[in-house]
Amino acid sequence: MRPNQPSPPRLPILPYRKPTLGRDYWLLDDAVAGADAIRARCLAKTDWIEGYPYKPESWPGLRTIPGLEEQELAPIETWVKQVTGAKKLWVETAADGTHLNHNCIQVVGIDESEPRPHTDSRTLCRYAAVLYLNPTAPEACGTGFYRQRLPGGQLGGNTVMPPHANLAAALGTRFVAPDSFVVDVKVPYRYNRLLLYRANMIHSATGYWGTTLEDKRMAAVFFWMA
Numbered sequence: 001m002r003p004n005q006p007s008p009p010r011l012p013i014l015p016y017r018k019p020t021l022g023r024d025y026w027l028l029d030d031a032v033a034g035a036d037a038i039r040a041r042c043l044a045k046t047d048w049i050e051g052y053p054y055k056p057e058s059w060p061g062l063r064t065i066p067g068l069e070e071q072e073l074a075p076i077e078t079w080v081k082q083v084t085g086a087k088k089l090w091v092e093t094a095a096d097g098t099h100l101n102h103n104c105i106q107v108v109g110i111d112e113s114e115p116r117p118h119t120d121s122r123t124l125c126r127y128a129a130v131l132y133l134n135p136t137a138p139e140a141c142g143t144g145f146y147r148q149r150l151p152g153g154q155l156g157g158n159t160v161m162p163p164h165a166n167l168a169a170a171l172g173t174r175f176v177a178p179d180s181f182v183v184d185v186k187v188p189y190r191y192n193r194l195l196l197y198r199a200n201m202i203h204s205a206t207g208y209w210g211t212t213l214e215d216k217r218m219a220a221v222f223f224w225m226a
Contacts, residue, residue: 014157061108
C-alpha cells in the first residue's frame, strides 16, 4: 500500500465581483493621436532592458521606461479621471522605494511567456491600464480577467481586498496549481486600444505573439494611485 500523501492546503476563496464594463474596466479605442509615432520611436530604440529569456529575470521580454512623453500621457490621464471619477492620479512609491513600472513599454514574443494571472499591489496602485501598440498582433493577445477554479471545478472569486496587498498575500502563497484560474472576461487586443481596470482584480495578458521586435506583442502599461 502507498503511504498516505498529505493533501495540498486548500486556498482561501476570494470575493467575486463580475468584471463589468463601465464599472470595473473601461475601454478607449483610438486612444492616442500619435500611436504610430510612439510605436516608431520604440522600434528605433537600441537600449531595451532585457528580461527572460535574455537575462535570468522573472519577467519576460523587453522593457523601456518611459514609454509615452508627457504630452502624450496627459490626455489619457484626463480620460481616466473622467471615467473613474478620480480627482487626482499619482504614481505611488513605498517607503522602501518600491514602485511599479509606470509608463513602461513591454515587448513579449510568443515563446517568451504565458498567461500569468495576478493582481497589482493595492498599496501602490488603484487603477492600471494597458495600451496596445502592435497593429498586426491577433485579438487573442489581449487581456483577460480571471477567477479562481477550485478543486472539483467550482468557481471562486477574483478580487483582492484589505488587508491583503496582492494575490500572493491573499492566497498565502505564490505557488498554485496551473489550473487554479480560469478566464472570466476577455478583452481583445486591438491597436491603439487603451484598457483601464481596477488593479485588485485578477488579470493577465491572454497570449503573446511574434518572434521579432516588429511583430511581438507590444504594450504600454500604467499604474495609478487615486
